[in-house]
Amino acid sequence: MQNSPTADGDLLPEHPALQHERAPRPLPLFLELVREVSARDRKMAAEALTGLRAYEQAPRRQRPPPKPEIARVRGATLRDHGGEGARAVLVPSLINPPRILDLDEQASLTSAIARMGRRTLLLDWGEADQRGELSVTGHIEELLLPLLRRISEPPALIGYCLGGTMAIAAANLAPVECVVTLAAPWNFKRxxxxxxxxxxxxxxxxxxxxxxxxxxxxxxLQAAFWSLDPERTVRKFAEFGRLDPVSAEARRFVELEEWANEGEPLPYPAAKELVEELFGKDLPGSAAWQVAGRPVSDQLAVPALHLTAERDLIAPPQTVASGEIVAIPSGHVGMIVGSARARLRVELEAFLKEQP
Known part of the structure; x- marks a missing residue:
């Protein structure tokens, strides 16, 4: 692979990582972002390529085996993440793997909730080819609601990102104890x-x-996320290259990048509904979204808490559903696995303990 030219025609340094499979996806776009940054900050661009090489050489930990499965509907499963007490079901987004909610021992939200006195269940949507005909609404109707019916008591429903949007819709249709959303949009017109x-x-x-x-x-989808803040995408690799490769911070960076690169494709009907109906027509925010033949609303009959991330570009705070809202000083992912997770857990535990 040729080196990427800078704006003035120079070449970025030779870099063996550019040919390695352990690289951000899509790699060509990442290299184009580096080229663009090099036009105004050659040092950062060079450091980003050094970070890219460090990333491809970084050790990977062996993944633990999947948690026990307690319910399955088609390819979607509820997995038992331990704990005792009333159930809490975590609903991840459709776009990235669910393991962001159980990333490592320190950052695991599922483990934290289990320590709050909850039997913690994490939904895994499964492989995209097993749900290829489902829209976003179809995922709720055909997978989420049937899985909730397999639980003997109404659970606390905790949804992250688009999973929070779906959790609100599901709470209109299934018995739940309460709802918590984490960086979840509802008012898409905002x-x-x-x-x-x-x-x-x-x-x-x-x-x-x-x-x-x-x-x-x-x-x-990854390219769309990068476009929200292209320079940050380059800067984080530059910063990674300066870390001790065996430090906890470096290990978490690798885990996060692998999580971001491992997402399943989004089934076409779900992508079409997300772009044209949820974003394009703001069906949730305009009270026009129908699930299972019924209109759904963010005016729930059960207690609800909405935790937003103040610096969120993926689900900006102003898009949150109505109700009790607490802002966490972080970004979209940082509120789950970064230092701000401590504040999120305090707010979440206090809310869950208020429930009878």
């Missing part, structure tokens, strides 16, 4: 206009291929 325009542009360019494939590839 996204910045630039975000709406970028999403629609992405969809215009990718819809045909996604329809032919039956899914929107993870790389397209």
């Amino acid at each position: 996204y910045p206009q630039a975000s709406h325009a970028a999403l629609q542009d992405m969809w215009r360019h990718s819809q045909g291929a996604a329809k032919s494939l039956g899914a929107l590839p993870m790389e397209v």
Whole structure:
């Protein structure tokens, strides 16, 4: 692979990592971001490539075996993450793997909730090809609601990102004890206009291929996330290159990047509904979203807590559902696995302990 040229025609340094499979996906776009940054900050661009090499050489830990499965509907499962007491079901987004909620021993939200006196169950949506005909609404109707019916008592429903949006909808239709959302959008019209325009542009360019494939590839979604703050994508690799490779911080960086790169493709019907109906028409925020033939609302009959991330670009705080809202000083992922997770857990535990 050739080196990437800078704006003035120079070449970035030779870099063996550029040919390695352990790299950000999509790698060509990442290299283009590095090239763009090099035009104004050559030092950061060079350090980002050094960080990229460190990333491909970094040790990987052996993944623990999957937690015990207690319920399955098609390919979707509820897995038992331990704890005693009333049930708590964690609903991840459709876009990235659920293990962000159980990333490592220190950052595991599932383990933290188990220590709060809850029997903690994590939903795993399973492989995309087993749910390829499902829209976002279909995932709720065909997978989430049937799994909740397998539980003998109404659980606390805790949803992250789009999983929180889906959790609110499900709480309109199934008995639950309470609802907690974590960085979850509901009022999609409140996204910045630039975000709406970028999403629609992405969809215009990718819809045909996604329809032919039956899914929107993870790389397209990753590119959309990177576009929200391109320089940060480069800067984080530059900063990683300066870390001790065996430090806890470096290990977590590797875990997070592998999590981000391992997402399943989004089934085409789910991608279409997400872009055209939830974002395009703001069905949830305009009280026009119907699930299982019934309108769903964020005005729930059970207690609800919405935790937002103040610096969130993926689910900006202003898009949150109505109700009790607590802002966490962090970004979208940092509130789950970064230092801000301590504040999130304090708020979450206090809310759960208030429930009878």
